Amino acid sequence: MSLFGKVETDVEIKASAEKFHEVFSCRPHHISNVCPEKVQGVALHEGDWGKEGAVVCWDYVLDGKTSVAKAILEAIDMENKSVTYKVIEGDLMEHYKSIKLTIEVSPKDEGSLVHWIIQYEKLNEEIVDPHTLLQLAIDVTKDIDAHLTQA
Template identity: 40%
Template sequence: MALQGKMETSLELKSSAEKFYNVWRSQSFHVPKHASKHIQGVDVHAGDWETAGSIRIWKYTVGGKPGVFKEKVHFDDENKTVTLNGLEGDVMKIYKVYKPVWQITPKGSGCLAKLSIEYEKLYPDVPVPDIYVDLMVNMTKDIDEALTQT
C-alpha cells in the first residue's frame, strides 16, 4: 500500500477565474464568511494576507469534527495556483506531507477549478484524504456561490 499519493477533482465555477483566485491571493480572510459551514476562522501567524510564504492558521470542521490547520501559502500568479503547505495541526498528526492545491483556469464567463491534495501518510493504515477533498469541494462551491451573489 502506497504511503504517498495525490487526489484530484475538477469543478466548473460560475465566478471568473480572476475573482475566485483573488479570494485566495489576497482576501482569504473572507473565506470563513463565504464558507462558514466548513471554515470557522483564519488568522495570519506570520507575514500577511498577500505575501507568498505567509503562515496562516485555519479553524475548520470536517466530518462533524473541529480541526486546526497551520500552513505556509505559495502563489503562482501566472497559472492562478494556490498551494497550502501543511506545517502543523490535526491533519499533520496522520500525514507527513499534506498539500492542498487550487488551480484556476478561465472557462467562458466562469472558470474551471482543479483541486488536488498531495499527501504522504505517516502510517500505512491512515486513510487517503477523501474527507479533505470533500472539504475543498464544498468550500470551493460555497465561495463560488458567494462570489456570484456579489
C-alpha cells in the first residue's frame, strides 16, 4: 500500500471561470464571508494577496471540528485559471507528511468546470485518504458559485 496518493473531482458551476478563479487566486479572504460555517477565516501571514509565495492561514471546519491550515500559495496560472496551495502547518499535518491542493477552472458553454486535485503523502498506512477534505472543497465550491451568480 502506497503512502502517496491523489484524490480529485469535478464540480460544474454557473459562474464564469474568471470570477471563480479570482476568488481562490486573489481574494480567498472573502470565502469566509460566503460560507462562514465551513471557512471561518482566511488571513494573510506573509506576502501579498494574489502573489506566489504568499502564506495564508485558513480556519475551517472539517469533520465537525474547527481546524487550521497554514499554506503557501505555490503557483498561480492566470491564463489556465489554476492555483496551487501547499499546506505547511496545521491540523492536516497530524496525518499527512505533505498535502497540496490544486484548483483548475475551465470555461464551458454555460458556466465552468472546477477541477479539484488533492495530492498527499500519509504519515502511515492507517491514515485514510482525504475524502472529507475533498467533500469540503466541493461544498465550498457550490457556496461560492451560488454567491457569484446571485442577482
